[in-house]
Structure formats: structure tokens, C-alpha cells
């Protein structure tokens with residue numbers, strides 16, 4: 001972003017400020033695809049015409065998904081021009097929320113939780129295993145651009161520690177063995193499908209059940225929303241994503 005601009009030939013570390021790289025300057029081209037412009041219009045239609053700036057976060061998210069998981073300055077500038085805001089207003093949003101990556105990340109972006117419950121349950125071992133298996137350090141990206149590893153704070157799945165977020169999905173109850181299996185599956189382009197509730201304990205347990213299995217909440221509550229989505233007491237993870245998308 002504007003104040004600190006020097007050119008680097010190597011990808012920058014995950015810094016709060018912007019540093020120009022060959023693929024990330026204000027001159028780099030970015031525009032939404034025709035298909036995504038339909039979503040842009042759909043997003044903006046949710047807000048009053050004089051409050052277009054309310055759409056900054058969903059538009060940044062859309063831009064990031066279109067651009068392989070990260071946001072070049074040009075994408076932020078495009079969002080600013082669409083919502084008629086000063087570019088700095090968009091930069092400050094993108095640099096505040098950690099869901100936005102302002103430097104290039106790998107095809108598989110691994111966010112490893114290192115907060116206390118995960119740390120006690122072995123996240124350090126998981127981190128060391130990932131680093132050794134992929135030959136990168138925390139904050140690094142593999143040379144083939146496939147994986148980026150970043151240690152983050154609690155991702156809210158402490159009951160199934162240790163865990164990672166892989167792109168949009170959670171993989172939980174990890175061991176050094178299962179994380180290697182997961183990485184290998186990713187290399188083959190086949191990460192395991194999500195489990196029933198959209199995230200996947202890697203030890204075969206169901207959802208957040210402990211080692212003794214289900215010990216409480218026996219009563220099956222009637223669904224409160226859209227019974228079709230919860231037919232037979234099951235929910236298709238794909239429908240959760242579709243329901244939450246634009």
C-alpha cells in the first residue's frame with residue numbers, strides 16, 4: 001500500500017505493509033470475470049445504493065477466490081472503484097482481517113492452530129511434521145506453489161485439537177501420520193471430503209464426540225430451518241457451502 005513501496009524480486013514475508021513484487025503492483029491487471037460481475041451486482045443489490053461500501057468485505061472475498069486465494073493491490077483498487085471508495089479504505093479493511101491474504105499463497109493454504117488447547121494436544125508435532133514433509137518453514141510456500149504454511153491463533157475447533165484449516169475446510173484430531181496422509185492426498189488433488197458437519201476429524205470420530213462417544217444431547221431436536229436440507233437427520237456439506245455463498 002502506498003507509503004512503503006519498494007520492489008522485491010522474491011515473495012515478501014507476511015508483512016502488514018505492501019511491498020511491490022513483479023506480480024503485485026498497482027499496475028498489475030485485475031478485473032472480475034463476467035460471471036463474477038453477476039455476483040458483484042448481486043452482492044451490491046443487498047445494500048442501499050448510497051452504502052455501496054458495505055459490500056467491501058464480500059467483494060474482497062470474491063476477488064480473492066477469483067485470484068487463487070490472494071489479493072493483489074490491483075484487486076483492492078478494483079473493489080474501491082466499484083464501491084466508489086478511496087483505495088485506502090479498502091486497504092485498511094484487507095489489512096485488518098486475517099481472512100485476506102495480501103501476498104501470494106499456495107494452492108493449499110494451511111493455517112495451523114498453535115493456541116493453547118491445540119498446542120497441548122500436539123500442534124507443535126503437527127507443525128514440525130508439515131515443515132519436514134514439505135521442506136518449508138512457518139510462513140513459507142513450497143517451490144511448486146502448492147502449499148503455504150502459516151501458524152495462526154485459535155480457529156474455534158478446540159474440542160478436536162490439534163487442527164488445521166486447509167483453504168475453507170477444517171481437518172481436526174490430527175496426528176503426524178494423518179497430516180502426512182492429508183498432504184499426500186492434496187498433492188494428488190484429492191483432499192478428503194468434508195464430514196457431516198463440514199469439517200473432518202481425522203481419527204474417524206463423529207463431529208465433536210469425545211473418546212467415549214456420545215454421552216449427552218441424546219434428544220434429536222427438530223430442525224428449525226429448511227427441513228429439506230436436514231432430511232433424514234443428515235446435511236450435505238455441499239449444501240452448507242451453497243447456503244452460505246452469495
Ligand code: FES
Pocket residue numbers: 113114115116117118119153154155156157158159161163
Ligand atoms: S485452540 Fe486450536 S482451535 Fe482453538
